[in-house]
Amino acid sequence: MSDIVSTVDVILLTLKDGGLQAALLRRDHEPYAGVLALPGGYIHPEEDADAEAAAERVLRDKTGIVSPYLEQLATFSGRGRDPRGWSLSVCYYALVPPALIESAGRAEMSLHPADTVRGLPFDHTRIIAAAVERVRNKSSYSSLPVYLCGETFTLPQLQAVYETLLGEPLNKVSFRRKIAEFGILEPVKGALATGGAHRPAQIYRLKQRFRKNLSLTDRGLNTG
Amino acid sequence: MSDIVSTVDVILLTLKDGGLQAALLRRDHEPYAGVLALPGGYIHPEEDADAEAAAERVLRDKTGIVSPYLEQLATFSGRGRDPRGWSLSVCYYALVPPALIESAGRAEMSLHPADTVRGLPFDHTRIIAAAVERVRNKSSYSSLPVYLCGETFTLPQLQAVYETLLGEPLNKVSFRRKIAEFGILEPVKGALATGGAHRPAQIYRLKQRFRKNLSLTDRGLNTG
DNA sequence: ACAATAGTGTCTCTTAGACAATATCGA
């Protein structure tokens, strides 16, 4: 008996109201029918090339979102997590800009502060906590947070995103040096974020070769 | 149909002959009977509390090793990895000192340079590569490599381990500063590594509270 | 005493953060 009930769950994260928020859906079926939980579903071996493809499918079908960034978080398993018995869930987290949720997100989906959600069914509370920790940790040394911005953004906007994630103000000069070192952004020439009663900011976007879900520069500070 | 053939595989790593080596076993059964592969096995829901427990059991039963450090690496899945069809494997990596393999390791187990092994069945070559990358990456900013040393060791020995993993010489003063910052080692007072025709080195060990498989200080350089 | 490596003090260079000057907008 080694065939196991195998699912994928997706932690869809975005930045809203000054904090990380996770998308939750009311469950259709028992157990916990009607209760808010992570978007998830069974792996369909005939349909899904692998677990990541299953996560993409589940995310698309249940929330309407196709995420530019999707990464495996970890696999949660065991006897206690589901009242029906031993189960296994391969979990992925996605980072999307809030605008994408506005435009493409299903109405059934709701956003909830990721640091403070409690009382979710299964081990979903713990899974969200793990995702938040991963994102925070990666944000401290990588360019991951750019996926929480839209296609284009200004450096002050990006810095605000980092500051929200890390929970502390960042030095402006150091921040810009670091982003420049990453070498992943390019100015959209001629495009300025105008409107404020002050000097407009240059608008940037990811360089072409970093657009699609490309692996990030890990440990960027050491990459000289 | 969402019950899936679920296994665990363990990448047992140690440091030998100046490099990372992975333990491989000849497979008992088809497919690939008689071929060298990672120690692995089916998850037994009745017996294993979760996938990590399954990994511990498989490691113990197949190699004789109980590892002081075992961490989930990732889950590999899909249609192509096993000729029998869609499968899923939750992979863990273990770090052990070479002496433990000498004393507790089964004879059937053999060690192979982890950077250069090729041609393993399933996706085991790729899995080992992922484990090696994870260990190298973590070694650059954490105390993970202490698990490749024995219970006690000297700082020059530990530095040699780091240098082997990172593939470059390290500054002695900086290395010692960093280890001191971690605050995880204590000198075994009175114990000196004597024998060489030179000043003997102080012997250290992990502080009690860091002994058992405790979570490491991640991103240690920033921990003030 | 000498060779060899362990352990430590200190200097320098690199890098991160503070401060501040300049730039450019709307009102």
Place this chain on the structure above:
DNA sequence: TCGATATTGTCTAAGAGACACTATTGT
């Protein structure tokens, strides 16, 4: 012109690496 924020230059402080000196062993 003024207020506000963007952008850039530069000084300073903290941390990493280089160098060198002292310590302790076996021969």
